[in-house]
Amino acid sequence: MNKGVLKTRVLTPLGGAVAACLSGCKLDVLDPKGSIGLAEKSLIGTATFTMLIVVVPVILMTLWFVWHYRASNHRAKYAPKWAHSTAIEVVIWTVPSIIILCLGVLTWRTTHELDPYRPIESTVKPINVEVVALDWKWLFIYPDLGIASINQLAFPVGTPVHFMITSDSVMNSFFIPQLGSQIYAMAGMQTQLHLVADEAGDYAGVSANFSGKGFSDMKFRALATSPEQFDAWVKAVKASSDRLDMNEYNTVAQPGEKAPVRYFSSIDPRLFRNIVAKYNNGHVLDLQNSNCSTKG
Structure with missing residues (x-):
């Protein structure tokens, strides 16, 4: 068989396979x-x-x-005693x-x-979101709205989002690749992050730190919407019959893989603080200032 034909026959399927693999890649x-x-x-x-x-x-x-x-190559200069230039x-x-x-x-x-602690300059008032990394799901608490969700985050386009982040399990990492800034979440500590979306979209959120067998499915969706669509999302959450008090939270916090999206129409206003403080004898440790505030 002609070598050129054989080479073509070998490389064509290989090239097709490589192209097929790369076509699904998105950085x-x-x-x-x-x-x-x-x-x-x-x-x-x-x-x-x-x-x-x-x-x-x-x-x-x-x-x-x-x-x-x-x-x-006999034309190359041979200089065995050369030592310095x-x-x-x-x-x-x-x-x-x-x-x-x-x-x-x-x-x-x-x-x-x-600096993730540095607020984003904007004339728009930021939205506050408290983030809790669990096994193996993400809990998002909106303290100003009195609602919460699991594995789904929503915010209006052009509105800065101020995240307070902690973990109620092993160390994890909160990351929305298209919005930036991977931030670690650690039990008993709270850290901050400021992000903003300039375009509407449905963005992937991931866990960027291995945290056990359910790590690969510890994903969420970040929905950047118009103000009207965000208001509609808030109404949908408030229409849920589920309430997130400390008793319900203890059930939610149990390890579980591939957790579905879930809404909570009301929350315990001290939930996030209690999650952080329970690891520090009633104190909340801020990672930036490394100081403790006493739980009231």
């Missing part, structure tokens, strides 16, 4: 829909490009050295030093600009 982190996500995408791109200034030349020079100084030393120390300096300045600036 949500690189398709941001909010200002925080856009800033993080820019940071990733800038940092990657800066590092490639060193990586690409090194790869190319390695390939060129291997080719040029191969045993069969000032020009080379200047290049290999100056260029990486400049890149490290640039990355250091970039990291310093973006660390403060993208």
